[in-house]
Amino acid sequence: MLRRPARVLWWSARVLWWSARVLWWSARVLWCVLLQRRRACWLQLAALALLATFCVHVLWSSSAEHRRTKRQLLRRLAATQRSPGQRPSCSAGARGTSPRAWLAVGSPQLGETGPYRVVYDYAPAVKRVTGNRSVTYCTHVTAERLERTAALLTRWDGPLSVAVFVLPDELCSLAVQLARLRRCTPGFRRRVSVHLVYHVARAPNLTRLAPPDQLAPSDCARPLPAPVSERRRLRLPYPVNVARNAARRAARTHFVLSSDAELLPAVNTSALFLQLMARVGRGEEPRLAVTSRQVYVLPVFEVEQRMPGNKSDLVGMLRSGEAVWFHRHVCPHCQRFPGVSQYTTKRFTPGKVAAFSVTYRQVPYHRWEPIYIGTDAEPLYDERLSWEGKQDKMTQMTALCLRRYRMVVLDQLYLVHAPQPGGIRRQPGFTDPADAWRAAFIEENQRHYQRIVARLPTPAPSSRPATLHYTASVSRMARVSKQKFSQLGAEKPSGGRSSARLELLCDLARLRAEREGRLAARLAA
Template sequence: MPTNRTSPVTTEHSTTLAMQGNIDCNDRRQQPYTAQRGDYWVLYNYIPANRQFRCWESVTYTTHADYTFLDNLEPLLERWRGPISLALHAPGTDFNTTLWTVRYLRDCGSQPVADLVTFHVYFPSKHLPKSIPKGSSVFETKYNCSLPPPWVNASTYKSQKKLLYPVNVGRNVAREMASTFYILASDIELYPSPGVIGDFLEMIRRQDAPLRHKNPKVFPLSIFELEANMNLPNDKTELVAMLKNGTAIPFHKKVCPGCHNVPRSKEWLRANATQGGLRVFHIGKRTGYFVHWEPIYIGTHSDPLYDERLSWEGKSDKMTQGYALCVLDYEFQILDNAFLVHKPGIKTLKKDPARAIAAGRTNSLIRKTIFPEMKILYGSRKGCAV
């Protein structure tokens, strides 16, 4: 059980005005507002973080979840130590439980959730909660920290009603609300190696040769899985040791190896961890052997958004965005020392008839509708595919 936080907040970000000259951006205020988004209502910046960041001052980790995944927030914050923009799917009665979960994290947690995490909430228009308090009044009632967190033995409204999880609505909401120029759009179960924010901003300040290329660019982080109950590696040296003894493997190796094949991945592992922050190890493209690569990367607000007609259950939810990046001739400037590790526990391929049906529908939607639209909107390029 987490204990009440008493230690001072320490964050990882650039404090030098020199960063302003390297990042051309405008500050964004995290003002709460409510708006429709397709078939969904969204409470943007419903519970804003206490701390506001200048657009050049840090990197925002943008992500999505429902309340049953919020056990990941503290270990994520422990390693990220910077701003997080989090979109929570909370249909029907899940809304109230979601609010109790946020209360638990802010009242009982050991990490600076209140200072660094901005919560957005969204739900289908057909599954509204019965009442919605103002975000400013949510914490008038305190969580009893002697009780377990709400996600323990949870039974969700979403599962009872057999709703799909609109993963890309959450991804886009969290991304669009980030107050910093640079964003790491990721999944909440993926924990970054410590020190990424400061090292990345220093790399931007240096403007190494690859960063001066005219092509649009993003900065992928290699992803790995760990055996259950393993400690998270703190640097690349520890990670490589775990890969050698078999307690770590490349991400989705047993589920979808083609989705996360990273260009020059073997050379990346053989290369010693360099001292002095981050550098671009290799510039990859999403073509050939890597045509179905689904990179997680540090990018900007200029990058294409995700198609909100795609669900988690239907799979392939990032493939169309990857196609847009390929057609737009993005460079994937793979970082040398930075990486992501999934919450410990190796994923294996399991038969799921319901998800197989949803995946079939998604594949048909992409083939018949979305892909033809994308060719009109973005054009085509030899070697690019969904």
């Protein structure tokens, strides 16, 4: 049987041939009827009518063949997206499978009152790592991008917790794809735990869904059809913060790194970080041995083509222009960390991680969105903000600021965005025509952001002697913040009075932390 392209060419050639014959016979019959006026011309006219009928039949057959081929392609596409209740290969009624009751619970922040539900440990990792034995990389993806998590296994040496946002038509293809990854990708089944996130208004059919390990094995050498997502066409928001919170909540280790699947860490990040924490516990790092809350920031970079092997390689790429800090040309303030100009010149000891800089999230870094290693005790991400609306981590950063968290930037641990087509992105996001569709989501995020900031409490004065002059400090910090705004100019946040109030609250919290630290030092002396 001919393949589809050859069959289409054959039918096209046949239609052209018979069309040419009809035109030739039409011209001949018209010449005969109009000029010769013989009886034989009428016989030729009848033959032309029969020929025209046959050509119509050929055209109809070719269009029917086209429609039949199109239906076959649509059936093949639907076979990868059909719900589990309609496709036996991923349902609990398939051979060798058994039904299982999947428990869906509310999201970590909004709970049952929110519009999203989470199914924890749909595909749990075989190796369970708990406590301080490692650091869990917590990330999130949509159903059609699950394979991106496989690249993390080559660079991350600890467990991974992945939250996947899924639509009803994507559930079966996700289960098949996940079964293939757990069978064919080394380390995936051993170290990666997968959790499902969905909207209650578009809930998938979980009643007949089988665990991925019970599905029929697939040929690892044969690629699966590329999954197709309907989320963009339906203009559905991606609940990025729900997925972030779910992945972090499911982690079993004390320390977690909440990041994106496209951000690849430095090699042996987990082991090097735990060595640093061991030195802090032994009192060998007095700069980090403090009683106040702190998180450990990993600077984020983007590259032209290749990934750096270590910090020395990264420094060389930064000097040659092959790498820059992440979104330097798109959103300069988003990932510009304190001391970025000294990152390539400050000395470090290879293999021994130390603090590059220690700071608070304050002006001119009041819009900085760092990615850090922390614990599950840190504030959750606000689940009302979507990925399409941008700046989805700002409220969580504000909560860290108001709780007087210190930001410890590490010198040899970093994150690098996976190389993109075209290299380093240089088109600002707010002028990129490809981002125009996000305008409605950006406005919605801004409305949520304004309401969240308006409800933030003002830091209350403490009963300690160090805060007796709290009222005077408020007015002094207000003057300082006003001067900083006038000096920064373009750095002034776009949130208006809410952003200004936000900065003032963060400065007040930082002032309290510094003052209480000086008091504690005097009392200890």
